[in-house]
Amino acid sequence: MNASESITRPSLHIELLGRLRDLIIEGVLPPGTKVPERELCERYGVSRTPMREALKVLAVDGLVWLEPNRGAWVSKITIKDLEEVFPVMGALEALSGELACEHITDDQVNAIRKLHLEMIEHYKLRDLAKYFQANQAIHEAILEAANNSELTTMYRSLAARVRRTRYLANMTDERWEKAVEEHEQILSALENRHGAELAQILRQHLKSKFETVRNWLNSDQRVKQLTE
Amino acid sequence: MNASESITRPSLHIELLGRLRDLIIEGVLPPGTKVPERELCERYGVSRTPMREALKVLAVDGLVWLEPNRGAWVSKITIKDLEEVFPVMGALEALSGELACEHITDDQVNAIRKLHLEMIEHYKLRDLAKYFQANQAIHEAILEAANNSELTTMYRSLAARVRRTRYLANMTDERWEKAVEEHEQILSALENRHGAELAQILRQHLKSKFETVRNWLNSDQRVKQLTE
DNA sequence: ATATATAATTATGAATTCATAATTACGTCA
DNA sequence: TGACGTAATTATGAATTCATAATTATATAT
Numbered sequence: 001m002n003a004s005e006s007i008t009r010p011s012l013h014i015e016l017l018g019r020l021r022d023l024i025i026e027g028v029l030p031p032g033t034k035v036p037e038r039e040l041c042e043r044y045g046v047s048r049t050p051m052r053e054a055l056k057v058l059a060v061d062g063l064v065w066l067e068p069n070r071g072a073w074v075s076k077i078t079i080k081d082l083e084e085v086f087p088v089m090g091a092l093e094a095l096s097g098e099l100a101c102e103h104i105t106d107d108q109v110n111a112i113r114k115l116h117l118e119m120i121e122h123y124k125l126r127d128l129a130k131y132f133q134a135n136q137a138i139h140e141a142i143l144e145a146a147n148n149s150e151l152t153t154m155y156r157s158l159a160a161r162v163r164r165t166r167y168l169a170n171m172t173d174e175r176w177e178k179a180v181e182e183h184e185q186i187l188s189a190l191e192n193r194h195g196a197e198l199a200q201i202l203r204q205h206l207k208s209k210f211e212t213v214r215n216w217l218n219s220d221q222r223v224k225q226l227t228e
Numbered sequence: 229m230n231a232s233e234s235i236t237r238p239s240l241h242i243e244l245l246g247r248l249r250d251l252i253i254e255g256v257l258p259p260g261t262k263v264p265e266r267e268l269c270e271r272y273g274v275s276r277t278p279m280r281e282a283l284k285v286l287a288v289d290g291l292v293w294l295e296p297n298r299g300a301w302v303s304k305i306t307i308k309d310l311e312e313v314f315p316v317m318g319a320l321e322a323l324s325g326e327l328a329c330e331h332i333t334d335d336q337v338n339a340i341r342k343l344h345l346e347m348i349e350h351y352k353l354r355d356l357a358k359y360f361q362a363n364q365a366i367h368e369a370i371l372e373a374a375n376n377s378e379l380t381t382m383y384r385s386l387a388a389r390v391r392r393t394r395y396l397a398n399m400t401d402e403r404w405e406k407a408v409e410e411h412e413q414i415l416s417a418l419e420n421r422h423g424a425e426l427a428q429i430l431r432q433h434l435k436s437k438f439e440t441v442r443n444w445l446n447s448d449q450r451v452k453q454l455t456e
Numbered sequence: 457a458t459a460t461a462t463a464a465t466t467a468t469g470a471a472t473t474c475a476t477a478a479t480t481a482c483g484t485c486a
Numbered sequence: 487t488g489a490c491g492t493a494a495t496t497a498t499g500a501a502t503t504c505a506t507a508a509t510t511a512t513a514t515a516t
Contacts, residue, residue, distance in 0.1 A: 011296055011499065013284060038467080047501045049277065052469085056241060056281045057288050068239055069468060069507050084378040087323060095319040150312040154382060239469065266497080275471045280499085297477050297498060 012050035013057070019044065020054055024063050024074055025164045035064060035072040061157055077165055079217050085158055086210040092155045093139070093206055094199035097186075099146035101195035108145045109191055112138055116187050123180050128171070138183070142190070142202075162213070170216035178208060240278035241285070247272065248282055252291050252302055253392045263292060263300040289385055305393055307445050313386055314438040320383045321367070321434055322427035325414075327374035329423035336373045337419055340366055344415050351408050356399070366411070370418070370430075390441070398444035406436060 020040070023029045041051050055072045058064045064072045119134035139159075143152050171179075182205045189198035248268070251257045269279050283300045286292045292300045347362035367387075371380050399407075410433045417426035 009296060011294075013499095048468090049500050049502090053281055053284045053500095057284055060285050060288055066239075068237060070509095071468065081378075084376045087327065087376065088320070088378045088382065091319045091323040092316070095315060099315065148312045148315065150309075150316045150386075154316065158378075241469095276498090277470050277472090281470095298479095299498070 012046050013053035016044060016046065016050055016054035017057055020058060021061075021063065021160065024058075025160050027164055027166065029074045031074050031076045031164070033074050035074060037071060062161060075161075077161070077217075079214060082162070082165070082210065082213055082217070085162060086206060086213075089155070089158045089162065090203045090206045092151060092158070093202045096143050096146040096148075096151055096155065097189070097198035097202045098195040099148055099151070100142045101190065101193040101198055103147050104145040104190065104193070108141065112141050112145075112190060113187060115141060116183060119183065120180065123176065135179075135183075138186075142186075165213050165216065170219070171212055175208065175212055179205070182208070240274050241281035244272060244274065244278055244282035245285055248286055249289075249291065249388065252286075253388050255392060255394065257302045259302050259304040259392075261302050263302060265299060290389060303389075305389070305445075307442060310390070310393070310438065310441055310445070313390060314434060317383070317386045317390065318431045318434045320379060320386070321430045324371050324374040324376075324379055324383065325417070325426035325430045326423040327376055327379070328370045329418065329421040329426055331375050332373040332418065332421070336369065340369050340373075340418060341415060343369060344411060347411065348408065351404065363407075363411075366414075370414075393441050393444065395437075395441040395444040398447065399440055403436065403440055407433070410436070 020029075020035075029035065035055065037048065037051060037055075041048055044051075055064055055066070059066045059072070063075055065075050066072050115134055115138050119131055119138065122131035122134055143155060146152075182201060185201045186198065186205065189195075189201055248257075248263075257263065263283065265276065265279060265283075269276055272279075283292055283294070287294045287300070291303055293303050294300050343362055343366045347359055347366065350356075350359035350362055371383060374380075410429060413429045414426065414433065417429055
């Protein structure tokens with residue numbers, strides 16, 4: 001018997017996990033705020049049990065902070081946190097580049113090239129939101145090509161935490177241009193299956209991104225918003 | 229007011245998390261077995277609520293598998309899983325080497341040298357258990373010197389999963405000798421703060437380890453034990 | 457008015473309860 | 487005997503309840 005077709009309703013805490021993660025990543029629940037447990041339970045029509053199970057998982061993921069007997073709080077993002085997260089993300093991204101070059105098919109390269117060209121269009125039109133979307137899709141496609149689910153899980157978990165910094169608003173024209181140039185190199189390395197080179201570029205690419213985030217975090221109002 | 233001294237009792241699910249993790253890593257609960265929820269609740273004198281919270285967290289960690297409406301099962305380890313885990317561990321270990329070389333103090337190097345010499349003694353006496361213990365302590369010390377809590381968390385989570393393969397029994401004399409040689413290089417690179425070199429050695433070191441594990445997994449009875 | 461002590465309220469952590477799904481035991485019939 | 491269907495049992499998922507910790511409101515004294 002093959003169990004792959006068996007009908008399984010996902011449990012409530014798994015469903016909630018997705019919703020809560022989105023609320024935090026999208027910034028609906030901003031860093032530093034208390035997670036309104038009762039309110040969320042009412043909103044999603046569930047009892048506290050699955051909600052609290054989901055919160056425990058999010059705590060391990062680093063998106064919320066559990067204060068014993070005082071409830072759950074949305075994690076703040078400090079510069080120190082990012083200084084720790086980025087090198088790890090860099091290592092994972094470099095690995096994803098290496099593995100992608102080993103496994104990637106021509107079809108997958110073509111798909112990425114298509115995304116790349118779309119991204120360039122968005123860049124030319126200075127459509128930051130769409131640029132960002134295409135950008136993210138490219139990195140996801142490389143991850144997909146790397147074909148390593150452990151890597152994917154870990155990378156996504158870190159990416160989610162960085163994403164909610166919404167650093168994009170702080171992207172300078174100069175930085176943007178550089179990012180696009182780096183993406184040309186990324187595509188080229190992928191096309192030629194130059195794993196080591198791609199790893200190196202992706203690391204550099206992420207380092208530049210970190211600088212953007214760092215600048216963003218250093219601007220006064222942002223520091224307030226995220227760390228108070 | 230400084231909250232650093234405030235008294236906080238850890239919640240039950242956190243306590244349980246540690247106990248359960250140990251039970252799985254130590255092999256008391258072998259891969260593929262059902263997690264005896266009721267039994268464990270009685271054993272630790274807790275209700276099902278915190279126990280189930282802990283299981284949800286372990287599921288995210290990859291140590292247990294939750295089958296909807298059928299309970300929790302200790303995750304099996306397949307060769308395919310390890311083929312995914314090892315490259316990721318390699319990348320993380322390489323990073324830990326790089327970062328350690330940037331930050332490590334002379335005291336820390338001395339401590340590692342001491343551990344290294346102890347390890348060599350255990351090797352000469354062919355005391356596998358003690359050798360393994362010292363070995364693990366060295367890798368932990370490098371991780372400590374890297375001074376990156378994100379990295380530490382991720383590395384430990386993967387290391388725990390690999391550790392429970394108990395591959396050591398399968399270590400050949402030849403392999404053991406090679407491992408010791410690699411450790412000489414590790415110490416030397418650390419002493420000289422050669423980050424890139426250390427990263428490279430650690431990656432190689434882990435790759436050899438993977439080969440040992442792979443051989444171990446390929447021996448018939450082990451495959452049965454872990455995957456049936 | 458401000459600080460402190462006490463009471464009322466609310467939120468949290470965890471046990472318990474309950475509905476339902478899954479499993480096992482039993483009985484029937486070929 | 488063994489395949490099938492049904493009943494009894496057990497386990498699971500989630501809601502509810504309950505004891506206690508934390509917070510807020512109120513009262514008292516300086």
